[in-house]
Amino acid sequence: MGERSTPHAPVTCAVIAQKGGVGKTTTLLGIAGAAWERGLRVLVVDLDPQANATAALDPVSTAYTTSDVLADARPGVAADAIVRSGWGLGVDVLPSERALEHRAVPEGRDSTLRLRLALEGVIDHYDLVLVDCPPSLGELTRNALAAVRLALVVTEPSFFALPGAAAALESIEVVRGSNNLVLRPVGVVVNRTRPQTTEHAFRLDELRTAYPDLVLPVTVPDRTALQQAQGACVPVQSWRSPGAAEAAEAYEVILDAVLARAEEAIGGLAVAPAIGFSTGTDA
Ligand SMILES: Nc1ncnc2c1ncn2[C@@H]1O[C@H](COP(=O)(O)OP(=O)(O)OP(=O)(O)O)[C@@H](O)[C@H]1O
Ligand SMILES: [Mg+2]
16 A cells, blocks of 8 residues: 555545535545545545545644645645644645634735645655545635536425535536636535435435436435444544444445546546536436
8 A cells, every 4th residue: 555656646525515414425434434444545625624535534733734834835835734643644635724714815816726736746645635625616616616527416406406406516617718628527416315305305306307417326324334434533434333334335435436537537537518407407
């Protein structure tokens, strides 16, 4: 693990949602855990002032954070802030802190390119870079989307799922059009499902009808083990319970979807096709 020395282009993916509390951080940690288990070199960039991913990854230090990095924004400056996570070798963190909230909206024309600049060259030593975003599609999320090639949308199967997913997918389109032509959606993860409830089944069906190509084939079930693993600062993959195993299985499929999308992009589809908004209204 971590022995490959040749720099290469990593798979870069932001995890976004319009709404708070739908499971962005949980999904990101699940994917990071799946990648960690496979021996991939992972960097988690925490771009949420709540710093939930930072807390769950329990890094060795949080002396420098994304707040400092965005304030500086010199090419490659992120290297000064990246530290090893408490998960051990193979998962590093660019931590966040509450102060990011106030420092996050720098003036100027290229303010959304600050994260991309700061990560320049730094990310080439990883296989997978995941960016956790705050619960809005504002400046910080736009910074994340400008710095990555892929974006994963997370939603819960609720009344707000469809408009929330639509807004998140639209913001991917907007950033792609303005400063990141290679950006493309991996898809929509439906989190915290309880398939036996008719409301959840209905909302899932609604999402699949609107975005047949984008809603991922697996959903992440509502499992307490995810909260327990987060509280213990370990990947759910190393938590021993049936619920943890079920969740880990879902994250395997989601990681595969991320890697497959990245591969498609390299294999000639570098410029992503437009998101099929029309399928929603035709259906
Ligand atoms: N599939 C799940 N099963 C059980 N609990 C879950 C699941 N997904 C998320 N949770 C719990 O729900 C809460 C919110 O999840 P999470 O922090 O991942 O959401 P978020 O979208 O990142 O929130 P925010 O918008 O505040 O950043 C957390 O306590 C988390 O442990
Ligand atoms: Mg979060």
